Amino acid sequence: MAVDHLNIVERKLIDNLRTGTYNTAAGTATAWTGGGGSPPANGEVAVYGQFPTTDETIYPCIIVEMVANGIEQQFMGQDITFGASNTAAKGELYGVGFNLYLMVDRDSSITVGGEPYKERRLINYLMLNGANVLMDCDFSGTTTEVVERHFSGFRDIGYNPDLETWNAMASMVVVFKNNR
Amino acid sequence: MPGLIGSQGVRPGALNMNRVFRALRYRTEQAQKVTYHRPAIYKTDTYGVPSGSIGSNEILVPDLPAIIRPTVTADYQQERAGNNIIGAARIYTPNITTIKNYANFDQDNNTDFNEIEGWDRLITNYRTIYSIPTKVTGSWVGNGTGVITSDGESVKLTVNSDTSFTHTGNANSLEADRLRFKIRGSGSIQLNNFRSYNGGNKDSTKYIDYNNDNFIPIDNTWLTVDVPFLTGSLLTTGSSIYQTGSRYGVAITTGSGFNVEANSQAFQISFSADNSDTVELKEVEYYKSVSWHVHSLKDMTDGYIIFNCVRTRGRDDAKRRAYD
Numbered sequence: 001m002a003v004d005h006l007n008i009v010e011r012k013l014i015d016n017l018r019t020g021t022y023n024t025a026a027g028t029a030t031a032w033t034g035g036g037g038s039p040p041a042n043g044e045v046a047v048y049g050q051f052p053t054t055d056e057t058i059y060p061c062i063i064v065e066m067v068a069n070g071i072e073q074q075f076m077g078q079d080i081t082f083g084a085s086n087t088a089a090k091g092e093l094y095g096v097g098f099n100l101y102l103m104v105d106r107d108s109s110i111t112v113g114g115e116p117y118k119e120r121r122l123i124n125y126l127m128l129n130g131a132n133v134l135m136d137c138d139f140s141g142t143t144t145e146v147v148e149r150h151f152s153g154f155r156d157i158g159y160n161p162d163l164e165t166w167n168a169m170a171s172m173v174v175v176f177k178n179n180r
Numbered sequence: 181m182p183g184l185i186g187s188q189g190v191r192p193g194a195l196n197m198n199r200v201f202r203a204l205r206y207r208t209e210q211a212q213k214v215t216y217h218r219p220a221i222y223k224t225d226t227y228g229v230p231s232g233s234i235g236s237n238e239i240l241v242p243d244l245p246a247i248i249r250p251t252v253t254a255d256y257q258q259e260r261a262g263n264n265i266i267g268a269a270r271i272y273t274p275n276i277t278t279i280k281n282y283a284n285f286d287q288d289n290n291t292d293f294n295e296i297e298g299w300d301r302l303i304t305n306y307r308t309i310y311s312i313p314t315k316v317t318g319s320w321v322g323n324g325t326g327v328i329t330s331d332g333e334s335v336k337l338t339v340n341s342d343t344s345f346t347h348t349g350n351a352n353s354l355e356a357d358r359l360r361f362k363i364r365g366s367g368s369i370q371l372n373n374f375r376s377y378n379g380g381n382k383d384s385t386k387y388i389d390y391n392n393d394n395f396i397p398i399d400n401t402w403l404t405v406d407v408p409f410l411t412g413s414l415l416t417t418g419s420s421i422y423q424t425g426s427r428y429g430v431a432i433t434t435g436s437g438f439n440v441e442a443n444s445q446a447f448q449i450s451f452s453a454d455n456s457d458t459v460e461l462k463e464v465e466y467y468k469s470v471s472w473h474v475h476s477l478k479d480m481t482d483g484y485i486i487f488n489c490v491r492t493r494g495r496d497d498a499k500r501r502a503y504d
Binding site for chain 2: 040042057105106116119120162163164
């Protein structure tokens with residue numbers, strides 16, 4: 001079967017964001033759960049793989065948008081090994097870039113430590129924990145070997161009065177072995 | 181006053197706006213009674229972020245006359261870079277003095293209301309999805325031996341050991357996101373709660389329960405109740421019923437078998453009453469709403485107010501049905 005690394009990486013990234021789980025010294029912790037209810041239940045964050053239609057958007061949400069991909073680094077002769085058994089293959093390091101948008105509306109609220117987090121406090125919570133989730137994204141269990149990930153940090157943080165939402169945006173690059 | 185007049189052209193002078201609203205409402209759908217909604221305002225913490233402590237309660241008052249002039253009712257383009265405004269409309273309401281003469285907006289009764297401001301919402305009936313018949317008595321039952329009658333518009337139960345009044349009937353209500361009805365009581369009728377049953381065959385688990393702070397509707401006066409018909413975070417925020425400016429909180433809970441996307445199976449009100457008291461219902465409807473958010477005040481005259489409003493969300497019911 002033809003390789004399908006981009007879809008595998010994209011879906012794993014979305015899956016990780018939906019679980020809201022990151023690593024700690026004691027094991028793992030969960031910042032939120034994947035949502036989809038309208039309106040979402042407390043603690044749910046909807047994660048979309050593309051900008052949802054206007055009628056579908058449920059807040060708070062994270063929108064993952066692939067914005068670029070291409071060859072990161074090519075080896076002489078294209079010979080590579082991958083996996084635990086050093087399977088031989090042809091390929092190169094391939095990078096894929098994502099933009100991630102966090103959006104929170106006025107009604108959004110997640111209870112953290114017994115306190116309702118809203119608006120700016122909620123977007124702050126989602127940014128840091130979103131970064132935690134991205135840093136600890138688990139790409140195991142797939143046929144794609146991820147070798148690097150780069151996270152550029154959140155920017156464009158603020159309130160948009162036209163949308164009535166608090167927003168933040170981050171970029172992320174995932175580099176994997178494009179074995180074939 | 182050029183600032184107020186702006187580019188309105190020739191001003192029409194003093195208009196009897198209530199008469200205009202009535203005429204348009206009776207003859208067209210351009211004018212309708214909308215529900216004024218100001219979500220609860222939370223106190224802020226010392227860092228300026230809303231906390232969990234409510235500073236002023238939600239205001240949810242139906243029956244505000246308005247003319248809706250949409251520019252775009254629904255824009256279905258895919259969102260790109262946060263382009264999320266999916267509708268825009270100009271909404272006309274009576275002048276503020278007239279509004280404040282409505283009992284629910286009277287500041288002597290409702291101290292939280294001042295005027296319609298930015299980010300307040302005007303909820304309109306986009307389409308009635310299911311209207312429960314009240315012009316006939318069929319399918320309506322009490323749980324006692326009270327007599328049920330209808331005057332062709334409303335259905336009336338004369339209580340005889342009854343504590344509930346129920347309409348049973350299977351009908352699609354998928355697109356609905358609000359539930360509205362008018363209730364009128366006589367004697368000591370006290371509204372305790374109301375329910376909608378949705379999901380397969382009606383059983384005791386398939387309900388959404390609106391448990392209001394118990395109150396006695398004013399004798400022989402129609403009271404409009406208009407609440408959200410959704411699930412999720414509403415279970416914690418609840419809703420409101422206003423009568424002459426007094427708020428009665430409505431806690432919303434659902435049974436384990438409730439499915440908001442399933443057909444409506446029954447609508448029920450529960451009450452306390454003495455025998456021979458009467459309770460009447462009419463205009464019981466599940467409807468799809470559009471929530472217009474006030475973004476700017478275009479003009480405020482002694483005749484009318486014009487608000488520029490936007491709609492920032494909605495739902496795609498075709499997909500909702502398909503994905504269900």
